[in-house]
Amino acid sequence: MPVLVDVIISFALIFLLFSILVSGMAELWQLIIRKRALFLHDAINDVFNDHLNKNYAHLIYTHPLVDRLKEKNTTYPHYIAAGTFADALIDIIRNDHQLPEITFNHERKSYDIKHAVYSSDQAKAGDGIVTDFNAGIHAMAESDLKQLLRTVSFGADDYASLKRNVVQWFNDYMSATSTWYKRGMTKMLFGFGIIVALVFNVNAIHIVKELYDQKVMRDELVNYAKEYVAKNKEFYDGEKMQNIPIDLQVQRIQEAYKESRALNLPVGWRLKDMTNRYDLPGMTTDIILYLLMSIPGWLIAAAALSYGADNWFNILSRFINIRTSIKPKE
Numbered sequence: 401m402p403v404l405v406d407v408i409i410s411f412a413l414i415f416l417l418f419s420i421l422v423s424g425m426a427e428l429w430q431l432i433i434r435k436r437a438l439f440l441h442d443a444i445n446d447v448f449n450d451h452l453n454k455n456y457a458h459l460i461y462t463h464p465l466v467d468r469l470k471e472k473n474t475t476y477p478h479y480i481a482a483g484t485f486a487d488a489l490i491d492i493i494r495n496d497h498q499l500p501e502i503t504f505n506h507e508r509k510s511y512d513i514k515h516a517v518y519s520s521d522q523a524k525a526g527d528g529i530v531t532d533f534n535a536g537i538h539a540m541a542e543s544d545l546k547q548l549l550r551t552v553s554f555g556a557d558d559y560a561s562l563k564r565n566v567v568q569w570f571n572d573y574m575s576a577t578s579t580w581y582k583r584g585m586t587k588m589l590f591g592f593g594i595i596v597a598l599v600f601n602v603n604a605i606h607i608v609k610e611l612y613d614q615k616v617m618r619d620e621l622v623n624y625a626k627e628y629v630a631k632n633k634e635f636y637d638g639e640k641m642q643n644i645p646i647d648l649q650v651q652r653i654q655e656a657y658k659e660s661r662a663l664n665l666p667v668g669w670r671l672k673d674m675t676n677r678y679d680l681p682g683m684t685t686d687i688i689l690y691l692l693m694s695i696p697g698w699l700i701a702a703a704a705l706s707y708g709a710d711n712w713f714n715i716l717s718r719f720i721n722i723r724t725s726i727k728p729k730e
Contacts, residue, residue, distance in 0.1 A: 409621070460492065530556055552565050605700065
């Protein structure tokens with residue numbers, strides 16, 4: 401039992417370090433292609449681009465509160481705080497029906513202004529804003545978005561409660577979309593997992609065999625794992641794993657790479673692992689056979705690496721606690 405626990409701890413540590421590489425590479429890549437920003441825009445556009453009324457998603461993204469979050473004029477923000485979104489949406493809906501309604505008169509070849517009653521200062525605070533917001537909803541044509549906004553505004557009697565309702569809806573919606581986003585990231589993580597597994601020859605089957613056979617290696621990794629968990633526990637707690645800055649992502653990748661090189665890990669390319677022969681035909685045959693037999697181990701490793709560094713850290717912490725409870729009884 402203690403040997404099995406030590407094998408699992410050592411295995412989890414190895415895949416934690418290489419998962420940091422995989423997660424970091426995927427995060428950097430999605431920043432380059434702006435995947436997160438585009439996904440957030442599409443999620444908001446799906447709800448607020450109302451074809452029966454107007455494109456409120458465009459109005460949200462061009463609202464000053466949201467527009468200032470853009471890194472460049474041609475990009476979308478990666479993140480919109482729930483409070484910022486709520487303020488922008490309430491402002492848009494409550495004022496939209498008061499904006500000048502302009503139509504083109506084909507007979508006179510000119511534009512007609514039907515009404516212009518815009519008054520952003522009409523509601524000083526509280527229930528006036530709610531009244532304007534409900535009036536804006538009432539002025540909309542019947543649609544799914546109108547029904548949603550009616551539901552969100554239900555029970556709100558002042559600005560604070562209305563904003564609280566919008567924030568709650570937005571957070572719930574973002575929680576749902578984050579699940580969709582993670583599903584979309586799974587293929588990307590698996591792809592980067594294959595790259596890391598091939599570059600560093602991370603063979604899950606070979607790793608398990610070596611960890612079970614090599615006690616010295618096992619003990620070294622277990623001791624390092626305990627130090628690593630104690631040092632990094634706070635970092636992996638709570639929401640600190642969310643929205644990690646780009647500079648910290650690069651730093652984590654560099655540290656994981658250095659640690660993987662410093663430790664005696666059963667990974668990497670060594671000719672002696674592939675063949676003992678020195679004649680070219682024999683070496684070629686052995687290497688091809690080694691590569692073919694390694695494919696299942698690489699695929700398992702790629703799947704494991706896509707599991708995420710935070711999940712591997714939790715597994716590592718859990719089995720270190722199990723080991724601590726077992727050792728005194730030996």
